Amino acid sequence: MNRSTTTLAEAAPLPRKSSYFRSRWNAPLAGYLFIAPWLIGFLALTAYPLFLSLYYSFTDYTLMQPMQWIGSRNYERIFTADPKFIQSAKVTVMYVLASVPLKLAAALFVAMILSKAVRGISSYRTAIYFPSLIGGSIGVSLLWRNIFGVEGIFNKLIAVFGIEGKSWITNPDTALGTLILLTVWQFGSTMVIFLAGLKQIPNDLYEASSVDGASKRTQFFRITLPMLSPILYFNLIMAVIGAFQMFTSAFVITNGGPMNSTYVYAMYLYERAFSRYELGYASALAWIMLVAIVAATVLISYTSKYWVFYETDTGGKQRK
């Protein structure tokens, strides 16, 4: 972030401040009008509820009683006297740490295969992207529940190889794993972005390196990964944000069980808000999640300067 502002400043030295702002307001009025529909929607449907929820988080708002300002009491209770908060946060962190790398790896792997020029490749692409179209739905979650149940297809499949299955989704050791698998399976949009990134890598880099005798493996680590790192960076942030908010599959497939092994943070938030109607408390939980997501994102951006390579960065000073 820091670097980009300096580059901007170098490219266009700031005019004197006052005239800068005046010109900002006068000239592009038409522009503001054009974005007005979005702007109004954003203010009314995002910004307003957002700050309202911040306000609620400092109240004891429940649906049926008049609310009272209680200062930071919700937050104090969450951090000092709420075992479920800690428990659900733990499950969520485990889920994020496991599902994000796996999903990215799966997406990259498939993207590399699909970037090869084979006859009929576009129909393969469509077929492989398809799970992601239906992935977030309740229907797929129900399907998953049946696949990994005691009598599910998965157990029938491994029975062919003489392995005796179990009920994967009702076993505390494997339940979270099946949910992670579902997430990994929905790599489609990540994969498409990788695919676009792979197409951008100039072919001459590969040609030159193979002339120099580089193996496929070396090419992957020395050319593909560095050239793809901005894309990887973007996909990583998107996947982390998505994973923190995971809800549907845990709610539908396992309902947080067994033994709370899939009781993710969003489920706890939901329980507080919509089954106990403690909306003030739930808002506080939501803001803690938001801060956690922002912190994770900032952390990733901070480390990005050590591993993300931009072609225009000259002299390789960023390159490690």
Add this chain to the structure above:
Amino acid sequence: MLKWKRSLSLLAMTAILGTLAACGGGGNGANNAGAATAAPASTDAAATTAPSSGEPVKLRIMWWGSQPRHEATLAALDLYTKNHPNVTFEPEYSGMDGYLDKLSTQAAANNAPDIVQLDPGWMPDWMARKQLTELAPEVDVSKFDEKLLAGGQLDGKQYAVPLGSVAFGMVYDKAAMDKLGIANPANGWTWDDFFALAKESQAKLPDGQYFTLDYAGNYFMYSAYQYARGKGQVITDDGHFNVDEAMYLEWTRKFEELRTEGLVPPADVNASDKENDPQMDLLAAGKVLFRYSFSNNLGTWDSIKPGAYALVTMPRAEEAGGWLKPSMFLAVSKNSKHAEEAKKFINWFVNDPEAAQVTQTFRGLPANKDNAALLEANMSELDKVGLGLLRATEPDGQTWSAGAGGWTNFVDKDWVLVRDQLSFGKSTPEEAYKQLKEAAQSYEK
């Protein structure tokens, strides 16, 4: 390329904003609700002044149940529309799974259906939160059993009307037991008989078939046991945790024994059970011989495997184990814009003999005494079995109570967690008791 970098940052920012919006969603819903709680009086007024004559009205109605109940209810709605062409329905029906979650979410957004079916256990919460409309004077409850009406009353006002009366007992796979040569239980049997029969069946049960479900951590079954042993309610009416430690340990240890002897399913199989689901119900799948049941549910199991099942009273000890209770309630939600029409429909649904003929006993023996007598006169064999359990439980059955408000989550979440821990062998009976007691603290008043 600089462009890449900037556009990526921009996309990432958009994604973060997306998060904010998602979090803000809670606030948004709350906001609507806030606006609505500020003005419930005005909605009420609007509802009562709205003219009701002949104006087309569409009522949303929501219930849970199994296929036979869905079909009977839909037929009743059609009949009502035929008699009152201006009233049509938008039914939302499902199984019990997720029903309360869905309904609560809609209610939080002030978007609950006009007419809702509620479990007796939820009534105290729903009435205390003022989410329902008083049913008088449109709904006539003069023919109802006072005991059943009580569950839908608060401060002398009737907010919900009981639909039927059911007995809490057990269902067993008679066909399988006869085949395996295991004796059938008889009404009035005791918990000692129950555990003795379990031991006796051990040698006869083939692999993968079990005597009963792992009820060690089951709230309803433990309640029945504590009742039978004369220790009263698990949660008292004034909102106190009243699990008797000695009884609880005894109960959980007995099931621990059944678990080690392979008389209840292994934990993961046990957890996969979904009552009344044709595929996932372990009784329907032929994996267990016994499970708890209400007297009106026999029809559902019978529709899965005709003629196989029978009912028996909940085992007893010093006192009876089972009880009669209102099966479920029907109510009009506070935010209904057609409250008057909704109440008129409810009045027809519970009082009209024609309606009773259509809805039969899929919600228990009708709470309206005239309709109950009407249906009893020409009842199917299956319903007679259900009625038999009702009559066998009636004389000395426990007094059912809706219990204290505010404990729904304790039963649905905390108790369930301890149940899983017990069945997976992750906690001892002593730890389980301690954990329940601690969890109860945040609910006690």
